[in-house]
Amino acid sequence: MLLLIPIAIRAQMINPYVDNKRFHFGFSLGVNMMGYYVQDSRDTIDGEVYHARVASLMPGFSVGFITDLRLTRHLNLRLCPGLHFGQKTIKYINESGNKIQGIDASYKDKAEIISLPISVPLYLKWSAERHNNYRPYVIFGGGVQYDFGGQKERPVYQRKLDYFIDFGFGCDLYTTWFKLCPEIKYQVGFANMITPVEERTNLPQQNEFYTRALKRLTNQMITICFNFE
Numbered sequence: 001m002l003l004l005i006p007i008a009i010r011a012q013m014i015n016p017y018v019d020n021k022r023f024h025f026g027f028s029l030g031v032n033m034m035g036y037y038v039q040d041s042r043d044t045i046d047g048e049v050y051h052a053r054v055a056s057l058m059p060g061f062s063v064g065f066i067t068d069l070r071l072t073r074h075l076n077l078r079l080c081p082g083l084h085f086g087q088k089t090i091k092y093i094n095e096s097g098n099k100i101q102g103i104d105a106s107y108k109d110k111a112e113i114i115s116l117p118i119s120v121p122l123y124l125k126w127s128a129e130r131h132n133n134y135r136p137y138v139i140f141g142g143g144v145q146y147d148f149g150g151q152k153e154r155p156v157y158q159r160k161l162d163y164f165i166d167f168g169f170g171c172d173l174y175t176t177w178f179k180l181c182p183e184i185k186y187q188v189g190f191a192n193m194i195t196p197v198e199e200r201t202n203l204p205q206q207n208e209f210y211t212r213a214l215k216r217l218t219n220q221m222i223t224i225c226f227n228f229e
Helices: 004-010 205-212
Strands: 023-040 048-054 059-070 075-079 082-094 110-115 117-127 134-147 161-174 179-189 214-228
Touching (some): 117 161
Antiparallel strands (some): 134 161
C-alpha cells in the first residue's frame, strides 16, 4: 500500500471520471484505539475515595464496508457499517495512597473491558478539487453501535447500546484498479456506558468498588484505516 502512494501521486491522471459514478462500494481495514471519558463518582467506599483513569491505549482491529452516494461534485453521502475489536483498561487510585486490595487478584487495581462493537454510521464527505491523482477530504457524521463484547463476570460491565458522532479527514489516492484512501477518524459517544451495581445481581461484593467509583463512562475511539473503493 505504501508503494502505491508515491506512484499514484507522480503518475498522470488515472481514471479521470471515476468520481462521476452515482454509486460505488468498497471496504475498509484499519487499527483502532478505544478508550473512555471517565467521570468519578467521588463516593466514599470502605473509607476510601477512588479515582479512575483510562490506562495506556491498546491497538485493536477494525473492518468495514462502504456504500457511497454522490450528491454533488464535492459532497458524498456514505453508509459505513463496521466491526471493531478492542480492549479498554481502567486504572484506580485511592486518595490515601494505600494500595487497593482486591480479593480477585487477577484485577487488583484495574478493570479490563473487552469490546466488540458493530457500528452503523452515516457520513457526509466533503472533497476538495482533485489534483493529479490525489484528493483530500473531510468527513463528519454519526450513528449507533451495539457492543457484543461485554462480560458480566468482569468488575465493570458496560451497556450494549451507544450513539455517537464521528469526524476525521483523509485523502483519495487514485490507482488503475481502485481508490486507496488513508483516513483518520475520531469517535465520541454520548450514552453513559456504566451498568450500576444495583443492576448486577451476579457481581461479587468485593468487586463492587470498581463500579461504585464510576459516575459516567462515555466511549471514545480513534481509527486509522485504509479504504479501498
